[in-house]
Amino acid sequence: MNYTTQMDAAKKGIVTKQMEIVSRKEQIDVEKLMDLIAKGKVVICANKNHKSLDPEGIGEGLRTKINVNVGISKDCPDIENEIEKVKKSLDLKVESIMDLSSFGKTEEFRKRLIQISPAMIGTVPIYDAIGFYDKELKDITADEFLDVVEKHARDGVDFMTIHAGLTKRTCETFKKNKRLTNIVSRGGSLLFAWMELNNKENPFYEYYDKVLDICEKYDVTISLGDACRPGSINDSTDASQIEELIILGELTKRAWERNVQVIIEGPGHMSLDEIKANVLIQKKLCHGAPFYVLGPIVTDIAPGYDHITSSIGGAIAAANGVDFLCCVTPAEHLRLPTLDDIKEGIIASKIAAHAGDIVKGIKGARNWDYKMSEARRNLDWEEMFKLAIDPEKAKRYREESKPKHEDSCSMCGKMCSMRNMNKILSGKDINILRDDE
Template structure:
């Protein structure tokens, strides 16, 4: 039987190879997985032209996935350092990589990225449009925006962020409700600017059906961008954000009618006590579609440490419904992240995702922790290293400060609680001051 997308296949009762892989990795019954792909609560972003992809599922009952942002810009146009980041991100088990390139050899970078990456690839076509056409934003036509989307689809991109929710109606709500930080989404600000400069409707909203046809042809998952996401905790949960979310829910149903898979993008900056309610509201308004969050960053005053502020919010968000975390690095709000920034951002996001998976009782999540606890009780250093989320750092820290006794560390020495209990419970003598 023929099918256009993973959703179309699921609705026809066809088990694709991508579904088989996801079901096996996630310890989920294939029939449950297929039912959730069919109803849109799980998406499997898998462009037909992405041949190196190791498919992953995003959504209800699956482990929380993380995304890494990369790409070249006018100030940092060199492709090779970004490709080194790609290799490291894949090695560190990031499930998705978003190419946010906005200047220079964007097509070359995107094609090389898709060719080498086993992780799913996302893009934001509006970033690429200005450089692709070598035109000012105002002069790009609606058709040209759609042509860039098609180009990215042909190149093998698995999911695309499209800011279709900021239409004329949503823009009026924004104008009436003053914000501290206005529009902080790069793509959202560009689209809003285009609409104002041309006194025209958002082309991705006006020609949404044509956009869906492109996505269906290549099985591109549409990641509906939150142009009005809060960029400060002051602006969270306001009328602008909620109005756009309602629109995204309506666009979700229209996409599903054409068998196009959907992911909804969310906040943003948000105080801790608002996160749970926002996750529940998104799931309700967007019909349980997978939810993808940037953070949320829970305080605005920690530049240089936003990987931490983001991980705090991400863990809470994923516990209460978010399915996909976009990493944030220490360089957020300051500069393009370097390789070390990226590594710190990945680990912070993976910690948040795993902590939430334990809370969500994702199969095998707690088992990893139990194995680590057993290795610590046994003072089995090699097993501890092998189980570490960042094995290299764990080994380095141990090596940098070696203890006198192998069965201790330099924190406690022979007063190590694990060592003490192991000896006493085994009926052995305890030597803390003596050498023997």
């Protein structure tokens, strides 16, 4: 039996090879997985032209996945530098990489990325349009925007951020409800400017059916972008954000009617007490579609440390049902991230995702923690390094300050609680001051 997309196959009762792989990874019955995909609650982003892909599932009942952003820009056009970031991200086993390239040899970078990456690849086509056509924003036509979408799909991109919810109606809501930080989404601000300069409707909304044609043809998942995501905790959960979210819910149903898979993008900056409510609102208004968030960043005062502010929000978001976290690096709001920034952002996001998975009750999540605690009790340093989310750093810290006695660390020495409890419970003496073992 033929099928066009993973959702189409699921509705027809066809188990694809991608479903089989995800089923094994997630330890979930393939029939249950297929049902979730058919209902839009799980997606497998798997473009037919991405031949190196090792597929992952995103959504209800599955592990929280991590995305990392890379890409060349006008100020930093070095492709090889970005490829190194890609390789580091793959070494750290991220499930997704977004190419946010906006200048220069974007096509060359995108094709190399798709060729080498087993992780799913996402893009934001509007970023690429200005450089691709070498035209000012206002002079790009609706057809040209759509042509870039098709080019990315043909190249093998698995999911694309499409800001189709920023309609004329949404823009009027934004204008009537002033924000502290206006529209901070890069794609959203570009579209808002294009609409204002040309006095036209958002082309991705007006010609949404053509976008769906492209996505259905190549099995591209639409990541419905949140142009009105809050850029400060002052602007969160406001009229603009909710207005757009309502439209995204309507667009989700239209995509599902065409068997096109959907992810919903979300905030952004948001105080801790609003996160749970935002997850509930998104899941309700967008009919249970997987939720993808940047952070949320829970305070605006920590430039240089936003990998921490976002991991705090990410853990709470994941615990309350968010399915996909976009990692935020320490360089957020300041500059293009370095290789070290990328690593720090990924590690912080992986910690947040795992913390959320423990709360969600994801199969096997707590077992990792159990094994680490067992290794600590046994003072088995090699096992601790093997289980660590960042073995390299854990081993380096240990080596930088070696204790006199191997069954301790240089902070506690022979006062180590693990060491002394092990000795006492096994009937041995504790020799804290004596030199004998």
